Amino acid sequence: MGRYVIRRLLQALLTLFITLFLLHYLTALSVQIRGNPALLFFGGERTPDPAMLAQIERLYGLDNTCFDRPGDPCLGPFVERLQNYAAGDFGTTLNGNRDVGELLTIYIPNTLRLFIFSTITLVTLAMVLGTWAARRRGGLIDHSVRGATILIDSVPVFLILLAYVYILAVPLTNWARDIWGAESFMGQVFRPNYNPDYPWTTIIIPGIIVGTVGLATLTRLVRASQLENLGSDFVRTAKAKGLKTGRITVVHVVRNSMIPIVTGVGYTFAFALSGAVLTEGIMGIPGMGRMIFQAVQRQETNLIIVGLTVTAVVVILVTLVVDLLYAVLDPRIRYD
Amino acid sequence: MRHTKLAVATAAAAVLALTACAGDPGDAEDGTLNMQIGQVVSLVPGGSGESEGFRIIKNVYEGLVYYDAETGEPENLVAEAIASEDNQNWTITLKDGLTFHNGEPVNADAFIRSWNRTAYGPNALRLNYFFSTFQGYEELNPEPLPEDQWADPEVPEFPEIETEALSGVTAVDDLTIRVELKAPFAAFATMLGYEAFFPLAQECLDDLDACEKLPIGNGPFKFEEPYSIENGGTAVAWDEYRGERAPSIDAVKWHVYLEGNDCWADFMTGDIDVCRPTAADYEQAVNDPELAERRITGPDPSLTVLGYPMYREPYDNVDIRRALSMAIDREGVINVVGPDRLAPADGWVPASILGGGTGACGEYCAYDPEGARALLAEAGGWPEGQKLEIWVNDASDNLAIFRAIGDSISESLDIEYELVPMEWADFLVAREGHKVEGPFRSGWGPDYNLNENYLEPVYGGGAAANDYGFESDEYDDKIAEAGAAASLDEAVAFYAEAEAALADEFPSAPLFEGKVNFFHTERVDNVIVNPIYAGPGGDAELRDIVIDK
Numbered sequence: 001m002g003r004y005v006i007r008r009l010l011q012a013l014l015t016l017f018i019t020l021f022l023l024h025y026l027t028a029l030s031v032q033i034r035g036n037p038a039l040l041f042f043g044g045e046r047t048p049d050p051a052m053l054a055q056i057e058r059l060y061g062l063d064n065t066c067f068d069r070p071g072d073p074c075l076g077p078f079v080e081r082l083q084n085y086a087a088g089d090f091g092t093t094l095n096g097n098r099d100v101g102e103l104l105t106i107y108i109p110n111t112l113r114l115f116i117f118s119t120i121t122l123v124t125l126a127m128v129l130g131t132w133a134a135r136r137r138g139g140l141i142d143h144s145v146r147g148a149t150i151l152i153d154s155v156p157v158f159l160i161l162l163a164y165v166y167i168l169a170v171p172l173t174n175w176a177r178d179i180w181g182a183e184s185f186m187g188q189v190f191r192p193n194y195n196p197d198y199p200w201t202t203i204i205i206p207g208i209i210v211g212t213v214g215l216a217t218l219t220r221l222v223r224a225s226q227l228e229n230l231g232s233d234f235v236r237t238a239k240a241k242g243l244k245t246g247r248i249t250v251v252h253v254v255r256n257s258m259i260p261i262v263t264g265v266g267y268t269f270a271f272a273l274s275g276a277v278l279t280e281g282i283m284g285i286p287g288m289g290r291m292i293f294q295a296v297q298r299q300e301t302n303l304i305i306v307g308l309t310v311t312a313v314v315v316i317l318v319t320l321v322v323d324l325l326y327a328v329l330d331p332r333i334r335y336d
Numbered sequence: 337m338r339h340t341k342l343a344v345a346t347a348a349a350a351v352l353a354l355t356a357c358a359g360d361p362g363d364a365e366d367g368t369l370n371m372q373i374g375q376v377v378s379l380v381p382g383g384s385g386e387s388e389g390f391r392i393i394k395n396v397y398e399g400l401v402y403y404d405a406e407t408g409e410p411e412n413l414v415a416e417a418i419a420s421e422d423n424q425n426w427t428i429t430l431k432d433g434l435t436f437h438n439g440e441p442v443n444a445d446a447f448i449r450s451w452n453r454t455a456y457g458p459n460a461l462r463l464n465y466f467f468s469t470f471q472g473y474e475e476l477n478p479e480p481l482p483e484d485q486w487a488d489p490e491v492p493e494f495p496e497i498e499t500e501a502l503s504g505v506t507a508v509d510d511l512t513i514r515v516e517l518k519a520p521f522a523a524f525a526t527m528l529g530y531e532a533f534f535p536l537a538q539e540c541l542d543d544l545d546a547c548e549k550l551p552i553g554n555g556p557f558k559f560e561e562p563y564s565i566e567n568g569g570t571a572v573a574w575d576e577y578r579g580e581r582a583p584s585i586d587a588v589k590w591h592v593y594l595e596g597n598d599c600w601a602d603f604m605t606g607d608i609d610v611c612r613p614t615a616a617d618y619e620q621a622v623n624d625p626e627l628a629e630r631r632i633t634g635p636d637p638s639l640t641v642l643g644y645p646m647y648r649e650p651y652d653n654v655d656i657r658r659a660l661s662m663a664i665d666r667e668g669v670i671n672v673v674g675p676d677r678l679a680p681a682d683g684w685v686p687a688s689i690l691g692g693g694t695g696a697c698g699e700y701c702a703y704d705p706e707g708a709r710a711l712l713a714e715a716g717g718w719p720e721g722q723k724l725e726i727w728v729n730d731a732s733d734n735l736a737i738f739r740a741i742g743d744s745i746s747e748s749l750d751i752e753y754e755l756v757p758m759e760w761a762d763f764l765v766a767r768e769g770h771k772v773e774g775p776f777r778s779g780w781g782p783d784y785n786l787n788e789n790y791l792e793p794v795y796g797g798g799a800a801a802n803d804y805g806f807e808s809d810e811y812d813d814k815i816a817e818a819g820a821a822a823s824l825d826e827a828v829a830f831y832a833e834a835e836a837a838l839a840d841e842f843p844s845a846p847l848f849e850g851k852v853n854f855f856h857t858e859r860v861d862n863v864i865v866n867p868i869y870a871g872p873g874g875d876a877e878l879r880d881i882v883i884d885k
Contacts, residue, residue: 035765042462051479055460096377106566165601173605192601196567284597286566299761
């Protein structure tokens with residue numbers, strides 16, 4: 001197990017290095033082809049003085065002439081960048097001269113909160129509905145569950161979000177405040193926009209909405225794997241031994257059905273970032289998704305590279321945890 | 337069945353756990369105004385240069401003059417007097433006894449240290465260019481050394497800067513500043529209410545990072561907790577304020593709406609006090625009888641033009657440029673985005689600006705398809721087989737507006753057109769680098785209340801420097817004459833003549849001026865909007881607004 005983890009971590013380091021280089025190369029290419037992002041510093045309406053522009057380019061490390069040659073990998077700036085990162089310096093943004101490291105400390109917790117609520121929603125709903133459908137296989141409930149989850153999943157998440165923000169949120173908030181008052185939990189939870197004074201309360205609804213993404217897939221996974229285990233030899237043996245239904249379900253059915261589900265949740269986590277771009281954008285949450293999206297639009301080289309590297313690290317770590325969980329969940333899997 | 341129960345119990349437990357998070361403090365306190373704001377760039381004078389930062393800075397700091405919201409005229413605030421005999425050497429005297437929030441005196445040094453910081457090239461501050469009219473600017477902003485003197489052939493180098501002070505600014509005594517400009521500028525006092533000229537405390541300069549978060553100002557509002565760019569902050573009325581424009585409200589809380597978000601839904605739940613509806617909510621807001629009496633309308637001096645790449649055929653022909661302008665049905669286009677949101681423009685300086693509203697564009701801004709066709713024919717007709725490309729940055733409803741403009745031109749002149757939508761960053765680079773291949777969108781909002789601000793920063797600097805490739809001796813002469821004028825009135829008249837010279841060359845077709853359309857909640861009153869400095873998403877003068885308790 002220990003050797004396996006070390007091997008995986010080394011692989012992860014290599015992946016990270018390649019990711020970093022690719023990101024650096026692509027952003028360098030973008031500067032070479034799209035032109036000089038230093039202009040953004042001046043807000044765009046005014047033609048800056050050439051001497052000032054040169055100062056800005058120097059300040060942001062864009063003055064290297066390799067940025068004028070399309071296709072040049074700009075290895076000098078890459079090494080410099082790696083050294084800075086290693087020293088804990090993530091650079092600053094062009095627009096507003098913000099420290100990128102500091103921005104991450106604002107954005108990451110918001111996205112994590114969003115993911116906590118979306119994961120809870122997704123797993124709870126999928127487990128309940130999947131188990132229910134598996135128990136009633138072929139019946140009305142089974143069909144209804146499968147139909148309903150597919151219906152929910154096939155409505156794009158931004159549509160649910162927009163419908164919520166523009167149609168439901170205002171009347172719901174006003175109604176709740178008339179009854180419970182503006183400062184109560186209920187008076188805040190339905191608000192159409194995220195509010196930093198209520199960082200947990202106002203992120204619940206967006207979290208629940210993001211949690212519906214991939215609901216059909218996960219529910220079906222739960223249902224299918226439980227069905228498979230319900231008919232397996234070890235469950236029959238357990239029944240024959242006279243074990244109680246509760247114990248059979250928890251220890252033999254649910255635990256053994258968890259493998260595909262854990263895999264599914266792991267993947268959803270990686271995909272949830274794309275859902276986060278929309279959700280954070282529509283509900284005004286300062287999170288990683290919208291940060292990366294806007295960084296790409298604004299050619300904020302530093303933000304793009306650091307932001308995507310953070311998500312790469314998260315994906316690598318989650319995959320590792322999922323792989324390790326296999327061994328915990330299924331006694332037949334051993335890594336050494 | 338038992339599992340369903342278990343799951344329900346788990347879900348119930350989760351809800352209970354979440355309910356426990358709801359004990360955060362409230363935000364609808366009685367004397368606190370809830371104001372929307374966008375992303376702020378900087379809270380130290382000289383670094384912001386956009387509407388949102390200035391909205392905070394002008395209330396937390398206090399400048400030499402304050403702009404009257406009604407007339408736009410500068411009125412002395414920290415300044416006792418601003419005087420000059422030749423419009424080139426100015427003497428500014430300050431009121432005695434004023435201090436910063438930390439007790440430091442607001443004296444000549446406080447202004448000079450701020451100006452030197454902004455003017456110093458290596459600080460790379462956004463409002464640096466405001467000092468380019470000052471004597472000594474060049475010494476603080478040298479051109480890069482010639483390429484053969486660089487140690488690394490890939491990295492440009494700059495000459496050593498020997499001084500950190502503008503030679504044109506001196507403190508005569510503790511309360512008197514003398515300013516020497518490079519050339520006469522009669523409207524100098526008009527600029528002084530802008531953030532670039534605000535004072536700076538020594539403690540702020542010593543620790544700028546701390547000062548960005550917790551500004552040390554001299555204005556009527558004071559931050560007690562650090563301001564966060566993403567999460568906003570609250571500024572309370574400063575009880576030791578001794579200036580002349582004190583607010584009546586106890587505090588203002590700024591709620592941040594990041595790019596792409598707006599306050600309207602929060603306004604409808606009463607969480608924001610002043611807000612502008614977006615295009616999508618506009619219709620409903622205007623027709624809501626309950627909101628009608630809480631609506632504030634007025635002119636907004638932001639100007640949108642259709643710029644011409646004068647460096648490219650056929651746009652190097654002035655008649656073609658005029659014909660395209662005459663072919664646009666401005667009223668019709670405004671109806672596409674909703675009436676009342678925009679007003680047709682007939683000149684390069686809006687009427688709400690000092691010296692504006694001259695109607696310099698005249699007949700060429702009036703919709704006249706027949707006249708346009710005649711003018712086009714006179715200019716030799718539209719080049720055979722060429723499509724009219726209209727370059728637009730793809731943001732808010734730009735595409736809808738410029739599609740309507742394209743349709744209008746296409747219908748009037750019978751030429752095919754095509755929109756070229758671009759990302760903001762790419763669009764900027766193309767415009768600056770003269771890579772645009774057709775008429776392009778361009779917008780401008782004023783920094784201060786003077787017609788000059790719509791001319792020189794946009795069309796000045798020569799053909800290579802501005803986005804249009806515009807250059808005219810007559811225009812340059814008028815600008816120079818205006819600078820040397822004896823009084824502000826005379827200068828304004830000369831700038832208006834410069835605008836007329838611009839009209840002769842027609843580097844762009846004026847399209848629309850903005851209109852302010854804000855709504856406020858029932859609990860506030862005396863909502864005054866300064867059209868020049870209002871934030872786009874909704875704003876009011878914080879020193880005038882009243883909260884009915």
